[in-house]
Amino acid sequence: MFRSPKLPSARGAAAALVAMLVLPLAALAGDKFHVEFADPKGDDFGPGSYKYPTDPVYARGSFDLRKVEVKDNGDTVEFRVTVGSQIADPWNSKDWDGNGFSLQFVQIYIDRDHQKGSGFTEALPGLGGVAFKPEEAWDKVVLISPQGRTRLEAEVRFKAPKMKGAVIIPKKTSARGKTLVAVVKKADLGAPAATWGFQAVMQSNEGYPDKKDILTRRVNEVAGQHRFGGGNDAECDPHVLDILAGTGKGGADEVAAQKAALAYTCGSKVATLPMIYGGR
Amino acid sequence: MAFGRRVVGLLALVSALVAASAGTAVADISKFDLGARIYTKHLYANNDSQGTLWLGNPFWPDQIAGSNGVSSQLEITLTGRVSDAVSAGARIASRYGERWQDYWESGNRMYGDVVNTSGDSVGMNRAAYLKLRGPWIQLNPGLRAIDWVRIGASDLGMFNPWTIGKLRYIDRDNGKGYFVSGSVGEDRSLQWVAAAIALPKLWVGPWWSTGLGDPELTNPFWSRDWAYATSIRWAAREGTQVRLVASMTQDLEVDTADPDAVGSSNPSCLDALGHPIPGCSQDHAVDLYMRYVATNATLELQQDVGETVRAEAMVAISDQKIDASLSANGVALNQGVSPVVYKNTRDVAIRMRVTASDPFENGLTLKGEYFNIGAEYNAIFGARREADVLLTDGFLGGGQLPTLNLANEFIDFGETWVESCIGWHGGTGLLSWDNEDGDLRLEAEYTFLTFNTNRQNRNVDSVFPDFLHTDGYTDTMLYDYANVGDRGRDPRSVYRRNQWRRSQIAVFRGRKSFEIGRGLALDWKLKYIHDEDYRSTTTIDDDYLGKIMQARLQIGVPVAPGVNLAVGGTVDRWFEQNRRGTLELGYGDDQTERETGFVTASYQYGGLRAGWMLEYVHKLQRREREGDQRWSVWRSKATFEVAW
Numbered sequence: 001m002f003r004s005p006k007l008p009s010a011r012g013a014a015a016a017l018v019a020m021l022v023l024p025l026a027a028l029a030g031d032k033f034h035v036e037f038a039d040p041k042g043d044d045f046g047p048g049s050y051k052y053p054t055d056p057v058y059a060r061g062s063f064d065l066r067k068v069e070v071k072d073n074g075d076t077v078e079f080r081v082t083v084g085s086q087i088a089d090p091w092n093s094k095d096w097d098g099n100g101f102s103l104q105f106v107q108i109y110i111d112r113d114h115q116k117g118s119g120f121t122e123a124l125p126g127l128g129g130v131a132f133k134p135e136e137a138w139d140k141v142v143l144i145s146p147q148g149r150t151r152l153e154a155e156v157r158f159k160a161p162k163m164k165g166a167v168i169i170p171k172k173t174s175a176r177g178k179t180l181v182a183v184v185k186k187a188d189l190g191a192p193a194a195t196w197g198f199q200a201v202m203q204s205n206e207g208y209p210d211k212k213d214i215l216t217r218r219v220n221e222v223a224g225q226h227r228f229g230g231g232n233d234a235e236c237d238p239h240v241l242d243i244l245a246g247t248g249k250g251g252a253d254e255v256a257a258q259k260a261a262l263a264y265t266c267g268s269k270v271a272t273l274p275m276i277y278g279g280r
Numbered sequence: 281m282a283f284g285r286r287v288v289g290l291l292a293l294v295s296a297l298v299a300a301s302a303g304t305a306v307a308d309i310s311k312f313d314l315g316a317r318i319y320t321k322h323l324y325a326n327n328d329s330q331g332t333l334w335l336g337n338p339f340w341p342d343q344i345a346g347s348n349g350v351s352s353q354l355e356i357t358l359t360g361r362v363s364d365a366v367s368a369g370a371r372i373a374s375r376y377g378e379r380w381q382d383y384w385e386s387g388n389r390m391y392g393d394v395v396n397t398s399g400d401s402v403g404m405n406r407a408a409y410l411k412l413r414g415p416w417i418q419l420n421p422g423l424r425a426i427d428w429v430r431i432g433a434s435d436l437g438m439f440n441p442w443t444i445g446k447l448r449y450i451d452r453d454n455g456k457g458y459f460v461s462g463s464v465g466e467d468r469s470l471q472w473v474a475a476a477i478a479l480p481k482l483w484v485g486p487w488w489s490t491g492l493g494d495p496e497l498t499n500p501f502w503s504r505d506w507a508y509a510t511s512i513r514w515a516a517r518e519g520t521q522v523r524l525v526a527s528m529t530q531d532l533e534v535d536t537a538d539p540d541a542v543g544s545s546n547p548s549c550l551d552a553l554g555h556p557i558p559g560c561s562q563d564h565a566v567d568l569y570m571r572y573v574a575t576n577a578t579l580e581l582q583q584d585v586g587e588t589v590r591a592e593a594m595v596a597i598s599d600q601k602i603d604a605s606l607s608a609n610g611v612a613l614n615q616g617v618s619p620v621v622y623k624n625t626r627d628v629a630i631r632m633r634v635t636a637s638d639p640f641e642n643g644l645t646l647k648g649e650y651f652n653i654g655a656e657y658n659a660i661f662g663a664r665r666e667a668d669v670l671l672t673d674g675f676l677g678g679g680q681l682p683t684l685n686l687a688n689e690f691i692d693f694g695e696t697w698v699e700s701c702i703g704w705h706g707g708t709g710l711l712s713w714d715n716e717d718g719d720l721r722l723e724a725e726y727t728f729l730t731f732n733t734n735r736q737n738r739n740v741d742s743v744f745p746d747f748l749h750t751d752g753y754t755d756t757m758l759y760d761y762a763n764v765g766d767r768g769r770d771p772r773s774v775y776r777r778n779q780w781r782r783s784q785i786a787v788f789r790g791r792k793s794f795e796i797g798r799g800l801a802l803d804w805k806l807k808y809i810h811d812e813d814y815r816s817t818t819t820i821d822d823d824y825l826g827k828i829m830q831a832r833l834q835i836g837v838p839v840a841p842g843v844n845l846a847v848g849g850t851v852d853r854w855f856e857q858n859r860r861g862t863l864e865l866g867y868g869d870d871q872t873e874r875e876t877g878f879v880t881a882s883y884q885y886g887g888l889r890a891g892w893m894l895e896y897v898h899k900l901q902r903r904e905r906e907g908d909q910r911w912s913v914w915r916s917k918a919t920f921e922v923a924w
Contacts, residue, residue: 054427054461056438056471060515076717085520086590086637092666095696154842154884171793172718176645177588177637183718211924222364222420225428233311 006238033192034070037276038202038250039065041084042243044202047262047271049230051223058204060270061085062103065242066178068200070192076171077189079142081106081200087175089146097148101175105145105205105215109138111197111275112190120166125159126213127201128231128239128271136197136275140189142168144182146205147215155214178213197275204228236266240273254279298634311361317923320352323692329661332379334692338761339488343405344377347915351379353408365422370415371453378408402558414453431530438473441681442596442629443527443576450690451508454480457506469515479505479529483685484661486574486607486620490531496608499543501534504568507661519584526577529661533565533606548883566633571606572620574660575599588639596629598657611745618745619660619685628656628683633671643714647671648707655703659683665698672708672727673787674699675809676756676771684745686772688759692917694893697756699771704732719793734780736817744775751860753811753828757876757897758911766860766901766909778822781813798838803848805832822867825857842884849877861905868905874898892918
């Protein structure tokens with residue numbers, strides 16, 4: 001016979017549990033930069049015609065941007081992106097070193113200086129036919145992706161080497177309810193200010209992307225099991241499901257603003273992604 | 281016969297649908313994509329087994345299992361747009377298992393089972409032949425109610441683990457059938473899928489087959505065995521979803537009394553005295569009987585409450601019918617190793633789950649689940665691996681699945697295991713907390729379990745499969761199917777002759793990141809299982825008490841762009857009173873000490889993905905009634921993968 005070791009008492013376990021519950025409540029935020037943008041419900045159709053892939057995992061509202069928050073937490077900056085559906089993980093992202101969700105891929109473009117000639121006017125590879133205005137060129141982009149850091153770094157290094165220094169991979173990305181949360185080091189991004197411009201681009205995570213695309217899901221003319229539909233097979237269309245538009249307050253007029261921004265004509269007009277300024 | 285007609289009718293309907301919609305399939309804007317992938321795996325261990333797969337098929341010797349060797353595989357993926365309405369694809373992949381040392385193997389087996397240096401002795405498996413896998417054609421018929429029709433391969437991921445499960449990764453091309461999907465409403469708020477799926481000849485039926493190898497059958501017939509399934513998903517409004525999934529598997533066999541059947545017992549329709557048998561006449565048509573039919577269905581309701589709370593409820597039903605005259609008793613004749621209870625069964629399962637994701641905006645997430653899975657629920661065609669229906673970490677730290685058909689095979693060490701949750705009744709509470717800076721995550725779980733399988737004098741001789749090895753905590757790190765190493769309970773073993781069991785599982789895990797160099801992450805997990813089984817309630821001499829303690833720690837460091845390193849270890853202590861034995865021979869109190877140390881590395885550069893793991897496992901099993909056992913195992917696995 002042997003003697004098994006004593007287990008912790010029930011009182012000790014309860015104390016640990018209470019500590020776990022109380023600790024987070026104590027972490028109250030101070031009076032720091034905090035900006036919130038809203039986006040209309042039901043405009044997850046790109047320029048107006050896009051349809052979800054036909055596979056049932058792409059639940060309605062999964063790519064419908066509703067709210068974007070940027071919050072200064074001291075040494076870090078937190079980005080929160082809320083969509084129209086609870087965030088799911090149908091492809092078990094933990095199995096591929098992922099972040100607890102599978103479908104969404106949000107790129108948050110940031111213009112820190114509002115200066116013409118400073119930054120990039122083209123987006124990361126994989127968004128199809130889109131561009132930024134020269135005076136709204138972006139300086140940093142935060143990737144809110146279910147993919148792990150190693151995969152993201154490798155994709156950026158080989159598919160967008162000249163943008164490598166402007167790409168920020170969060171120190172932590174997670175899903176909470178309908179919200180994606182990404183925590184970025186302030187040392188990488190800088191201290192957010194009211195003069196900065198933001199644009200949140202909603203895409204879908206594609207683990208097996210086209211050789212030029214950074215983990216994005218393409219938009220074809222006809223929706224497929226894992227392809228968005230309603231676009232153009234010539235790839236001149238913006239591969240973008242939803243963006244912030246207008247003043248970023250979520251008004252009904254912003255649906256039309258988004259359609260106008262993402263309107264394209266193959267061979268002559270490229271969709272333009274607007275920056276939204278005016279954070280507090 | 282009636283079932284046979286139903287099969288033909290369904291196939292005809294699908295065929296008609298396809299034919300009616302195929303008029304627009306013209307190759308006018310064709311587009312062709314060609315992809316390729318090379319995967320190479322090294323396995324090495326300090327034993328004398330040769331092969332490149334840690335655990336192979338437990339029944340059919342597969343010639344590739346073993347722990348020393350290197351193998352490569354090439355796959356070519358073809359996809360094409362035939363037209364706006366039609367696309368098609370397939371994979372052509374080499375058979376995995378040719379070791380680099382095999383050099384000039386041709387695929388011949390000129391010398392029977394003798395392996396020699398001729399290059400003509402070890403067969404096709406070791407010659408890396410290319411094989412067609414997963415051909416499919418998909419049609420968008422341009423009809424309002426039908427989104428697509430697929431003919432050919434699918435991974436069956438459109439249903440759920442309780443009915444027809446997504447095929448395990450290595451089987452992803454093997455499922456084939458006819459699939460039709462459609463939707464109703466501008467926003468596709470109601471989506472449906474209907475399918476007829478060819479049943480695998482192995483596993484979906486008594487005797488692990490749909491007839492082949494069953495001693496009761498003289499002329500097994502498996503080419504008209506199909507499963508039928510449907511999934512209807514209705515997004516009633518934002519945040520509310522209802523889903524119905526139903527499936528039926530059907531194994532048909534030949535009526536051997538039919539004079540038209542091959543090997544008929546009445547070929548001339550005359551009895552032993554030469555008199556005509558009433559009702560017996562040849563008509564060049566063969567009657568069929570049903571050997572086995574299994575029906576599974578689930579109804580799920582999902583309701584979001586506000587931005588952060590989701591409530592889910594599911595009820596499932598499982599029903600099976602076995603014709604004992606067409607199916608041998610796999611429980612009695614196969615040492616209790618059978619994927620079905622050998623009788624007609626019907627049972628239900630219930631699962632309710634509430635998730636509150638960061639409701640107080642302080643990083644705290646709460647999950648609660650109640651589950652009650654009937655003792656005779658069985659998803660014969662359900663998910664066999666790579667899925668999980670319960671929140672709990674379970675006994676083995678992997679997934680829980682409501683089937684006896686688990687497939688913890690064709691895996692390497694370090695992979696996740698699944699266990700059967702048939703008969704589980706209990707609840708799980710889970711708390712997780714992420715701090716604001718994102719560098720700390722804590723999780724705590726508690727699960728209480730009773731078992732609907734608790735019963736005295738259960739017939740495990742001829743009705744309920746016990747999978748032969750019912751006792752002791754399962755060692756998945758040093759598992760062997762034949763159980764020569766006393767590795768504990770088979771993960772499929774849910775039935776015991778005498779059981780009165782209840783269990784508790786507590787898990788505390790966390791992750792802390794530090795700003796050191798390129799970053800350093802510390803992961804830990806502590807787990808305790810308190811497992812009691814009074815077994816026979818007429819005596820205390822066989823009462824089992826297992827106290828299983830496990831600890832794991834890992835430190836991960838990204839040392840350079842694309843290069844990650846991790847080191848870690850585990851310490852296990854299992855104290856098991858009356859672990860194994862019989863009332864007649866007595867039971868023993870056993871203690872297991874197991875420690876591991878490991879190093880892992882991953883590397884990504886220019887499209888190359890590489891991984892490496894080196895592990896040392898030390899195990900000491902102190903057994904009261906038998907001799908002590910010790911393991912000292914070194915093993916490593918390395919993979920290289922490119923796709924273009």
